[in-house]
Amino acid sequence: MASNSGRRRPPESPSPETGRKPLWRRVLRGLTIWGFAFALLGAIFLGSAVFFTMRQLPDYGSLKSSQNGQMIVVRARDGTELVSLGPSYGKWLDYGQIPTVMKDAMVSVEDRRFRSHIGIDPVGLARAIMVRAESGRFKEGASTITQQLARNIFLNNAKTFGRKGREMILALALERKFTKDQILELYLNKVYFGGGAYGIDAASRKFFGHPATTLSTAEAAIIAGLVKAPSNYAPTADVDAAIARGKVVLSVMVDNGVISPGEASQVDLADVSIVKEKAQNSVRYFTDWALPQLDLLLPETNEPIEVWTTLDPSLQKAATAAVDNNVPAGTQGALVSMDRDGAVLAMVGGTDYVNSNYNRATSAVRQPGSAWKLFVYLAALEAGYTPDDRVVDEPVTIDGWSPQNSGRSYAGEIDVRTAFAYSKNTVAAQLGNEVGFGTVASMARRFGITTPINTKPAMVLGTSEVRVIDMTRAFAAVSAGGTSVEPYGIVKVTTTSGELLYQHKSVQGQVLVPHYVAAGITDLLQSAVATGTGRAAQIGRPVAGKTGTTSSNKDGWFLGFSSGVTTGVWMGRDDARAVGGLSGGHAPARAFADYMKVAVARRPVEEFDTKLQLPEWQLEPDDEHLQGNPDDYYYTDENGNLVRPQTGGPGGADPRYDDGSVGPGPGPGAPPPEDGAPPAAADDFLDRATGRRAPDPGLRPGQSVVAPRPVGVRTPVPTLTPVPTVPATPRGN
Structure with missing residues (x-):
């Protein structure tokens, strides 16, 4: 039997368990493969991103000219640099x-x-x-x-x-x-x-005062x-x-x-010598007000610009010192000063811009007190009053409101000039009631007051809140002869290379009141400084102005003008709490005087035009210049009819009218004159104008119809109901 011992056995295939590589080797291999793949993808992505980014980058010249923002250099009236804002290159x-x-x-x-x-x-x-x-x-x-x-x-x-x-x-x-x-x-x-400062040259100039080439x-x-x-x-x-x-x-x-x-x-x-920064404290109040106007004056641009302003550095310094040296402890102060064309020469919005950049000259609204009487008397003068007219300073009550004077005393019969000079509240109340509180409000609007105005009787004493710049503008309009004044702070804007982008154009102001009204109010304002409550504002040359003090001495004002410069000063607390001893005739008036002595020092002395060129309907007979035959003289009776005294009736006892009638004149239903012309005014109008008919019941209390005053007739201030002395909320002086 043949033996199998010498025969080779076929190799056995490895089992799955014995042939698999260790887990860590498989994980490492996978991470390596995937890591390489992701790295390759990342490199491709990064290379592509860098390539396309590089293709899209601007050229070197474009990068050199690019800037990170707009640089604005603000220059003063004389061209000196006030401040540089934004990036500096x-x-x-x-x-x-x-x-x-x-x-x-x-x-x-x-x-x-x-x-x-x-x-x-x-x-x-x-x-x-x-x-x-x-x-x-x-x-x-x-x-x-x-x-x-x-x-x-x-x-x-x-x-x-x-x-x-x-x-x-x-x-x-x-x-x-x-x-x-x-x-x-x-x-x-x-x-x-x-x-x-952007770039080493800007930094070197800013911090060390020289170019970077010599660092x-x-x-x-x-x-x-x-x-x-x-x-x-x-x-x-x-x-x-x-x-x-x-x-x-x-x-x-x-x-x-x-x-x-x-x-x-x-x-x-x-x-190392460090350059000290220029003082920019109070100047920033002005730039904060003026520069936002660039949005309206210029098309959108990011290129560096230079803004030439109306600010006078020496006057700004004087204004800052005037406020700082006179403002009561714990209070704030504000000042605005304008040239005759509205150019703002100086602006102080507070005592310290670093601690508070709130601009009290342009943003804060405060009660003006008796400074508001400017508009009351403007309305009265326009209605026919003159500075020499007689009024009565006595206790009055209007719609349950009883104003009192600052000294709790009454002077009796005085003239309008004296009433204004000594800031008699009762007279202002009577005048406001006579011309109508709505008329006073309209006058304030006409002169540039932009804040809400109430028409309650107490408004005549300045209960409506206003801005310092608006009140200063109103007084500047009076200084301009009753012509509107528009405050402005920017004269021109150029690029750093000198290209003109904007130029301020002077515009003829609108006539706000007749010249005789402006002359009359100037007479009153001059008297207030010469002999009245504003005596502390005297500077050795003609000054016209008005004080203002609110209840509990919360606000003190003085506003006035001289030699073409108009300045308004306000002082008070931001929280509107009372300030002991604060009144317009003291600290604000002294600050006004300190500043104005510097502001007008190089200007010629100007006398005020206070000559009243009254319209014909307001002239007194004695003031009229008779021309031609004296027999041509005529006058009007209380009903407004034309009377010729020399053509009387039998015996010369009765006046004869132009239509030939004698006596009291034609009554209702009388035929028209022989020439067929209709009457100049309807009977209904004459009845209301002469007081023969009660006022229109549609009028609100305190409002009255002001009729043209007949020639030679002065309508007296109505004597209102006297009342016992009671405390009044607003006061003014």
Whole structure:
């Protein structure tokens, strides 16, 4: 039997369990394959992103001219710079013009591997990611100079992974398109150094007062240290912090070998001369009011502009001092001063702009007190009163309201001029009641008051709230002879190259009241300063003005004009609480005088035009100049009929009218004159004008119809119901 021992057995196939590779090897192999695949895809995606981003990047010239915002240089009336707002750009410095020490300092402190990386720094990026993972937020950046440039030009400062990714792609694209020298040149001319300064030249001029081409090692170290935190390390804000940061930069420069330890030890950072910032305190109240008007004056533009304003620096300084030196402790003050054409010469909106930028000259609304009587007397003068007319200062009651004078006393019969000069509240109430409170409100609107006006009787004492600039505008209109004045603060706007973008054009003001009314109110205002409540506002030349004080001394006002300059002053507390001793005739009037002595010092003395050229219907017979035959003299009776005295009836006892009738004249139904002309006025109108008929019941209480006053007849102020003395809410002086 044959043996099978020598026969070879076929190899057995391995079992699945014994032939499979270990799990870890399979996982590692899979991760390697997939990792390589994802890396390849990522590289393709990143390369594509960088390629297309690089294709879309602007050219170098476009990047040089791009800006991060609009720079606005505000200039005063004389052309001097008041303030520079928005970003400030110095002269562009080419790479060769930038001092080597400045380039070395910036590279050392911001990106020591700048010359070797490809736009991103893997070492710094890994460190930043680790810190983010440990703390949950970015505590330090790993941005290279190229990344910072990309962020400054194209992105914002949001600390998100999305923004960081876009920043990295842009940085890689920038490195592919531009050289290292070009990137550093762009960076040093565009990076923000604080105080509105972009670029090393703007920073050097702002902080040290000279171009960046002459920067010293100490100055370069200070500027390089600002990038990390411009607001914290700016030398104009904190010199000690700037010096401490500069020392850090010097030590890093030593570590990088760009300067030796001996050179660093010879640098005295404390010896660097820092330019002090110009005082911009009260000036900012003016710029805050004027600059928003650019939105209406100019088309939309982002190019740098220069705004030439009406502000006079010397007068602004005088206005600030006048308010500061006279305002009571714990109160605020505001001042607006205008030239005769409405140009705002000075504006103070508060005692300290840094602590409170609220502009009380243009935004706050306060009760004007007796300064409001300007409109009461304007309405009365327009209705026929003259400064010499007699009125009665006595207790009165109007619709249950009983005003009182400041001294709780009454002068009896006085003239209008005296009543205004001593700010008699009872007379103002009577005049307002006679002409109509609505008429007074309309007069205030006519003269530029824009805030709501009530028409209750107490309104004659200034219970309606107003703005300082509006009240000053109203007094300026009086100074202009009753012609409207429009306040303005911008004369012209140009580009930095001198191209004219806007020019203010003077417009003839609208006549608000007849000239004789303006002359009459000027007479009253001059008397108020010469002999009345505004005596503290005297400055040695003609001044016309009015005081104002509200109840419980919450507000004090003085407004007036001289030699073409009109100024309004207000003082009080922001919370409208009482201020002991505050009145318009004291602190505000003194502040007015202090300022106006400077404002008109170089102007010729101007006498006021107070000559009343009354209209014919208001002239007294004695004031008329008779011409021709004296027999042509005539007058009108109480009914408005024309009477010729020389043509009387039998015996010359009765006057004869033009229609030939004798006696009291034609009654109702009388035939028209022989020439067939209709009567000049209907009987209904004459009845109401002469008081033979009760006022229209449709009129609200306190309103009356003011009829033309017949020639030679002065309608007396109505004697109203006397009442016992009672406290009054508003007061004025």
